[in-house]
Amino acid sequence: MEKRTVLFVDDEEKSLSSIKRAFLGERYETLFTNSAKEAIEILKQNEVHVLVTDMRMPEMSGDELLKIVKEEYPHIVRMAFSAYISTLFSAVHKQEVFRFITKSSGFTAELKAAVREALDYYNHYNKRDKLVERLEQYDPNIGEKV
Numbered sequence: 001m002e003k004r005t006v007l008f009v010d011d012e013e014k015s016l017s018s019i020k021r022a023f024l025g026e027r028y029e030t031l032f033t034n035s036a037k038e039a040i041e042i043l044k045q046n047e048v049h050v051l052v053t054d055m056r057m058p059e060m061s062g063d064e065l066l067k068i069v070k071e072e073y074p075h076i077v078r079m080a081f082s083a084y085i086s087t088l089f090s091a092v093h094k095q096e097v098f099r100f101i102t103k104s105s106g107f108t109a110e111l112k113a114a115v116r117e118a119l120d121y122y123n124h125y126n127k128r129d130k131l132v133e134r135l136e137q138y139d140p141n142i143g144e145k146v
Contacts, residue, residue, distance in 0.1 A: 003028060005028065005046060005049055006028055006049065006119070007031045008053075009032075009039045009054060011035065016034055019032070021108075036064065037059060040068060051076050055080055062080055066078050077122045079099045079114060082103055085102060101114055
C-alpha cells in the first residue's frame with residue numbers, strides 16, 4: 001500500500017511541537033505548519049490524505065481552511081481540534097469533518113487514535129473507489145473492457 005500523508009495545522013508553536021513529538025515514528029508521513037495559508041501551499045505541492053487543523057488561527061481560521069479543502073480536495077479526510085467547543089460544532093456540520101478533538105492536556109493521545117481511524121477510513125474508501133472504477137470499465141454483458 002502506498003505511503004499516506006497527514007498534515008497538521010496549528011498556529012500555537014507549543015501545541016504544534018507537542019503534536020510533532022506525539023507523532024514521531026508513525027508509519028505515515030507527517031507534515032506540520034503554523035498557518036492555514038501555508039497549509040494550502042503544502043496541499044498544492046504534496047499528496048495529503050488527512051488534514052488536521054486547529055480552528056482558531058489568525059489570518060485564516062480553521063473553518064475557512066476546511067471549506068477550501070472540502071471544495072478543492074474533497075478526497076482528503078478532514079479533522080479539527082480546538083480548545084473552544086463551539087467552533088468545533090460549526091466545522092462538523094458545515095465542512096463534514098470526520099472527527100473533532102477538544103484541546104486539553106493530553107489531547108495528543110486521542111488525536112493519534114483519531115488519525116489512525118481517519119487513515120483507515122481513507123484507505124477503505126480509496127480501495128472502494130478504485131474497485132468501482134475498474135468495474136465501470138467492463139461491459140457486464142460480455143465481461144470485457146469497454
